[in-house]
Amino acid sequence: MVEGMDLSAFGRHGALPRPRAAALFGEHQVRRALESGLVTAVWAGVLVDPARTADPLTLSSAALHLAGLDGVLTGPTAAYLHGCTAAEATPIHVVVPYGHWLRSQPGLVVHNGRDVDADRMRISELPVLGLERVVSDLLCSASPPEAFAVLDQCLALASNAEATRKRLDERLACRVDPRGVRRAAAMLAVATGRVRSPAESWMFWHLVDQGFPPPEVNWWLRGPDGAGVFELDLAWPELRIVVEYDGWAAHAGREGHDAARQRELERRGWVVLRARAEDLREPRDLAVRLDAAFRSRGVALRRATGGLRGRRHRESGLGRRRGNPATR
Numbered sequence: 001m002v003e004g005m006d007l008s009a010f011g012r013h014g015a016l017p018r019p020r021a022a023a024l025f026g027e028h029q030v031r032r033a034l035e036s037g038l039v040t041a042v043w044a045g046v047l048v049d050p051a052r053t054a055d056p057l058t059l060s061s062a063a064l065h066l067a068g069l070d071g072v073l074t075g076p077t078a079a080y081l082h083g084c085t086a087a088e089a090t091p092i093h094v095v096v097p098y099g100h101w102l103r104s105q106p107g108l109v110v111h112n113g114r115d116v117d118a119d120r121m122r123i124s125e126l127p128v129l130g131l132e133r134v135v136s137d138l139l140c141s142a143s144p145p146e147a148f149a150v151l152d153q154c155l156a157l158a159s160n161a162e163a164t165r166k167r168l169d170e171r172l173a174c175r176v177d178p179r180g181v182r183r184a185a186a187m188l189a190v191a192t193g194r195v196r197s198p199a200e201s202w203m204f205w206h207l208v209d210q211g212f213p214p215p216e217v218n219w220w221l222r223g224p225d226g227a228g229v230f231e232l233d234l235a236w237p238e239l240r241i242v243v244e245y246d247g248w249a250a251h252a253g254r255e256g257h258d259a260a261r262q263r264e265l266e267r268r269g270w271v272v273l274r275a276r277a278e279d280l281r282e283p284r285d286l287a288v289r290l291d292a293a294f295r296s297r298g299v300a301l302r303r304a305t306g307g308l309r310g311r312r313h314r315e316s317g318l319g320r321r322r323g324n325p326a327t328r
């Protein structure tokens with residue numbers, strides 16, 4: 001209870017339309033609570049518990065209170081709630097019918113769409129577009145490397161990745177808007193769902209977009225007895241070339257271990273290239289080194305770059321606010 005305002009009335013996610021709050025507590029009490037900071041309005045017309053203004057579920061609930069019964073969470077927000085953490089939940093993305101009064105504003109991206117009822121479901125009591133609808137949309141309209149990372153996570157979450165891939169392909173074939181479909185199909189064809197982190201997905205995307213053949217992901221090098229010796233991040237086993245991504249979280253304090261592992265791989269005849277976050281921001285140096293590695297194996301690639309990038313299209317918001325994924 002806060003100065004006569006029971007925050008349990010704000011529901012499971014801590015958001016309540018202001019008219020409803022005024023009906024429950026009186027307009028004078030609502031004004032006093034706002035002035036004192038005991039509640040806050042993230043957008044005009046909806047109040048939230050200030051302790052929960054960073055909670056994606058609270059912000060999603062607030063956005064849906066604004067949108068009304070027609071609103072459904074979509075885009076990166078929906079992907080995040082489905083468990084695809086390569087997407088950021090905020091700003092909140094919501095889709096409403098054409099002609100709806102709601103417009104985008106800071107922290108809220110409003111999309112207009114149709115035919116969403118067939119894909120509507122609920123997560124934590126909130127209406128959300130189904131993951132396959134969300135992924136097919138992002139593949140066509142979002143920042144390509146980040147959409148690819150969401151696709152990888154979608155395939156990883158699926159009980160049958162190939163069946164999911166087929167359904168996504170069917171969705172792409174049926175899209176009324178053809179923009180982005182070609183690049184989406186190209187990404188869908190090479191995604192594996194076997195990466196361990198969004199950064200590995202981004203690195204895979206950059207390498208294939210630079211014209212290299214798709215590598216094996218988290219491929220096991222095995223000894224004569226079949227036992228696993230090393231799991232390699234991105235490998236071309238037939239050429240014995242590997243790109244190892246040194247993400248800070250996974251490799252901090254492991255420099256000695258990584259060096260010993262690299263020496264053993266080189267002893268076994270592998271060319272080992274190390275990649276870091278800087279190579280995600282600017283992949284050309286890594287591409288030059290990888291090109292040299294392929295040539296050292298007698299393979300001179302005629303690389304056509306941009307195969308996963310496609311024609312520029314208005315982005316849906318995934319990655320647009322953050323810029324390059326490597327800056328996270």
